[in-house]
Amino acid sequence: DVKVTQSSRYLVKRTGEKVFLECVQDMDHENMFWYRQDPGLGLRLIYFSYDVKMKEKGDIPEGYSVSREKKERFSLILESASTNQTSMYLCASSTSQLNEKLFFGSGTQLSVL
Amino acid sequence: DAKTTQPPSMDCAEGRAANLPCNHSTISGNEYVYWYRQIHSQGPQYIIHGLKNNETNEMASLIITEDRKSSTLILPHATLRDTAVYYCIVRAPLNTNAGKSTFGDGTTLTVKP
Numbered sequence: 001d002v003k004v005t006q007s008s009r010y011l012v013k014r015t016g017e018k019v020f021l022e023c024v025q026d027m028d029h030e031n032m033f034w035y036r037q038d039p040g041l042g043l044r045l046i047y048f049s050y051d052v053k054m055k056e057k058g059d060i061p062e063g064y065s066v067s068r069e070k071k072e073r074f075s076l077i078l079e080s081a082s083t084n085q086t087s088m089y090l091c092a093s094s095t096s097q098l099n100e101k102l103f104f105g106s107g108t109q110l111s112v113l
Numbered sequence: 114d115a116k117t118t119q120p121p122s123m124d125c126a127e128g129r130a131a132n133l134p135c136n137h138s139t140i141s142g143n144e145y146v147y148w149y150r151q152i153h154s155q156g157p158q159y160i161i162h163g164l165k166n167n168e169t170n171e172m173a174s175l176i177i178t179e180d181r182k183s184s185t186l187i188l189p190h191a192t193l194r195d196t197a198v199y200y201c202i203v204r205a206p207l208n209t210n211a212g213k214s215t216f217g218d219g220t221t222l223t224v225k226p
Contacts, residue, residue: 042217043157043216048213090157101159102159104155104156107155107156
């Protein structure tokens with residue numbers, strides 16, 4: 001069965017900490033994505049990557065960075081966590097074929113205190 | 114991508130068909146209709162997609178009107194496990210659009226015993 005795995009289900013961090021959220025997919029997908037989900041705002045795209053070492057900004061990249069050193073792994077980095085980054089973070093992947101569907105991980109609920 | 118409109122919530126009796134509507138009156142000729150669902154505390158899961166013909170798979174059926182301005186997702190025999198938020202999305206089939214899909218608030222379907 002295809003799988004997108006996010007390293008933590010729940011995470012609690014302090015304001016100002018550097019936070020790493022890890023995502024691994026086992027489907028050999030070219031594309032990977034990071035979203036955050038907040039009540040009333042739906043899913044918003046933070047960053048995405050179409051290939052190793054490649055990244056592009058999504059709709060809300062401020063305060064975040066990403067790393068894709070290997071095809072299967074896409075990391076989201078909060079350089080200095082703030083309380084307004086408390087959210088559910090979702091990772092997804094897809095192939096590079098036209099009309100492909102997204103496969104999502106189970107999400108990481110991050111609380112910044 | 115075209116905007117979609119869905120009712121915020123619906124109820125359905127267990128064992129009955131659940132019909133979830135979606136309006137996408139500004140859909141373009143090359144845009145597909147996708148449906149995902151999100152069960153509580155999990156990432157969204159792909160259900161089905163289509164262009165203009167009706168589609169059916171093991172999870173659901175998708176009925177798209179002839180003018181393509183609306184569609185209906187049908188769960189033929191709803192179970193309690195189908196209780197979830199259902200998202201209707203329209204997007205062009207380009208690879209570059211795969212992760213840029215706009216997930217709004219969707220329809221919360223509650224299946225009742």
